[in-house]
Amino acid sequence: MSLSESPFDSPHANGPLPPERAALPRNVKLLGWASLLNDTASEMVFPLLPVFLARIVGAGTIELGLLEGIAESVASLLKLWSGGRSDRSPRRKQYVVVGYLLATISRPLIALATAPWHVIAARTADRVGKGIRTAPRDAMIADSTAPAQRGRAFGFHRAMDHLGAVLGPAAAWAFLWQRPDDLPMLFVLTAIPGAVVVALLMFGLRETARHEAGREAFSLTLVPFDRRFRVYLAALALFTLGNTSDLFLVKRALDLELSELWIPVLWGGLHVVKSIGNAMSGRAVDRFGPKAMILAGWVVYAIFYTAFAFVTTLGELIVALVGYGVFYALTEPAEKTLVANLVAKERTGLAFGWYNFAIAVTTLPGNILFGVLYEHYGAAVAFGWGAVMAAAAAALLVAVRGTRPAVGN
Structure with a gap:
C-alpha cells in the first residue's frame, strides 16, 4: 500500500475492514510522528518563556500577553491563506514542509534575545511556520x-503532538x-529534533490521492459555506x-512561589493528560459525535478555569491541571472533526483556514485582556472571565444542527 492510499481502500481476506476498525493511514501516522518531534523542540522553549522574559529581558505579564497574542494571531491568519491556497494546488506537502522548516530555524534565535521585541520577533517567526x-x-x-475514522485520526495526531510536549519539558528539565x-x-x-522533522517529511510524506486541485478562482470568503x-x-x-495562552497557567504556578525547576515537570504532566486523553477520546468522537464532545469539554473548561483562580497549594494546582487536560482531550479531536463534517471535501483546506482564523480574531485581544485583568484585578477576575466566555460559547454551539458528515464527505 502506498503512502497516498488509505487503509480502508485496501483489500482484506474477508472483504475490506470497516473504517472504524481499519488501521490509520500511513500519512496520518507520519504526520503524527512529525508533530511529536516538532513539539519536543517547541516545548523545550515554550513553558520557559515567562522565565526567560522576566530574568533575561525584564518583561512582565502584559508583555507576555502581547507576545502570545501577536504570535498566535499571526499564525492563525496565515492558516486561512495557506489552507485556501492548498485547495487550489495539487501539492499540499510543500506548505507542510516549509512551515516546519521555518519553525526549526526560528526557535534557536530566541537565545540571542536581549530585549522583549527580540523574543516577540523570534516567537512570531516560529508561529508563522505553524500558520x-x-x-x-x-x-x-x-x-x-473515511468519515468514520476522523475522530480517531485527529485524536491520534493530537496525542502524538502532546506526547512531544511531554518529552520537550522532560529534556528541558534534565538540561x-x-x-x-x-x-x-x-x-x-x-x-536537532526540528531538523529530523524536516528530513522525515521531505522524504516520507506523499500527496493524498483523494486531493485534486480545485478549478475555482482563489478566494478566501465564507460564501461557499452554510450557516451551520x-x-x-x-x-x-x-x-x-476567554481561552488564553497556557503560559498564564505557568504564571499562576509562579504566583505560588514554586521553583522554576518544577515548571517543566508540571507542563509535561499536563501534556501527559492531554496525550492519553486524546488517544482515548478519538473513538468517542466517532461514536457520540463531535458536537457533544465539544460541549462537554467547554463545561469542563469552565469548571477548572474557575478553580485556577482559587488554588493555593501544589496539590490543588495539580488537580486543576488534570481537569484542564481533560478539557483538551474532549475538544481537540472533536473540533477538527466537526470542521471536516460540515464542509465539502474540495474546500477542506479553506475550512480549516477559517477555523483557525476564527480563533485568531480573538486570540490577541483575549490574551491582552487576560493579562490586564490578571495584573490589575487578580487571578479570580481573569480566570472567571474565561469561564464565562466558555459558557456563552456553549450556548451558541447548541444552535448548530446536523453535525454528522454528509453522504460523500
Missing part, C-alpha cells in the same frame, strides 16, 4: 481518512538540572476570547 503548515496538514489528514543558568543553549539545541459552519466559527471565536 503555513497547519491547515494544509489537517486537510491532508481529512483527505486520507536545567545540569546547567540551570543556560537557557540560551537549551534553545539552540531545539534545532458560520455559527460554529462564531462559537469558537467567542470561546477563544
